[in-house]
Amino acid sequence: MPYQPNDLLSRHFAESGHDLTSKVEELLNLVSPASPNSPIYRDMILTVLRMAQEDHNRWNAKSTLQALRELEHAFRVLEQFKGRRKVTVYGSARTPVENPLYAMARELGAALARSDLMVITGAGGGIMAAAHEGAGLEHSLGFNITLPFEQHANPTVRGTTNLLSFHFFFTRKLFFVKEANALVLCPGGFGTLDEALEVLTLIQTGKSPLVPVILLDAPGGTFWQGALDFIHHQLAENRYILPTDMKLVSLVYSAEEAVEQINQFYSNFHSSRWLKHQFIIRMNHRLSDQALDHMQQAFADLCLSDHFHQHAYSGEEHDDEQFSHLARLAFTFNARDHGRLRELVDYINLPENWAQSKPQAQQRTREPSKVT
Secondary structure, three states, X not given: OOOOOOHHHHHHHHHOOOOOHHHHHHHHHHHOOOOOOHHHHHHHHHHHHHHHHHOOOHHHHHHHHHHHHHHHHHHHHHHHHOOOOEEEEEOXXXXXXXXXXXXXXXXXXXXXXXXXXXXXXXXXXXXXXXXXXXXXXXHEEEEEEOOOOOOOOOOXXXXXXXXXXXXXXXXXXXXXXXXXXXXXXXXXXXXXXXXXXHHHHHHHOOOOOOOOEEEEOOOOOOHHHHHHHHHHHHHHOOOOOOHHHHHHOEEEOOHHHHHHHHHHHOOOEEEXXXXXXXXXXXXXXXXXXHHHHHHHHXXXXXXXXXXXXXXXXXXXXXXOHHHOXXXXXXXXXXXXXXXXXXXXXXXXXXXXXXXXOOOOOOOOOXXXXXXX
């Protein structure tokens, strides 16, 4: 949604006898004149100045500085990969080379690279090393973590500009999700389970955009099936989650099937965003009138009011003009049932529901698939 300036910060300093807003704006005009993001930068600086004025705790100040530096550095480094679709691959760092899962992760990396998808991992060994080994450096990104004990990046990304090191787990985990068009999870330990449940929670609550979440296991493996059985029997049946939340994740037993599901997800669905109270789905193809009519009844539960509306780009506020060729599907999404939203995306991805029968060239651009 459009940024709303925080007038409380300006009033805070004005009421305390220090009207710093004009001075901050003057400084911003020196480094970035006429930037549309100036109100955001102004409030960032005023927030830091309020911290300095209150001066509660040195640890708070150091942590804020470290986090801000990590975010700024990551944004700057990742700018070179803007416009490329990316898939985050999770899994155990302890998986040995001789384990069949290692070979499967290596094939996953290769298959993703063949689809021109970059592979993001934690840059360590095991599953992470295997996925990067298969993808090769050109299609690999590593997000390493600095630990008290020695931590080495895997050979594919070590010493390259495709490697980022983080001090905080929370900033590292932010970029795992922020940069991902899809997430593939191989069997792993506490860290992998933590990442799996966090990703599902973020999507379930709408804090992160809807993307494919795929559990990958070796043929005959029971690791993820056992986890899904637990979630179904203990969470879904006890109504701790919605029954449709199970639609947010899928289980596959081959690298090829995992990549096929990702490509299918983006066959028509391109990206999504909020525009005031409207949820907008950008599409590569318009839907047929028949499909749209069917949706009005079949997916009416997703709408708080009114109906689904299909339209062309009309110069919406803060929307990127490079996506002006994409069709839009707009509705007042209830923002609660993201499992049903996934069913809607699956529906619009069926070629028989498109107004045009021949698929257009796929867009490589990554970032706008995140909700803004």
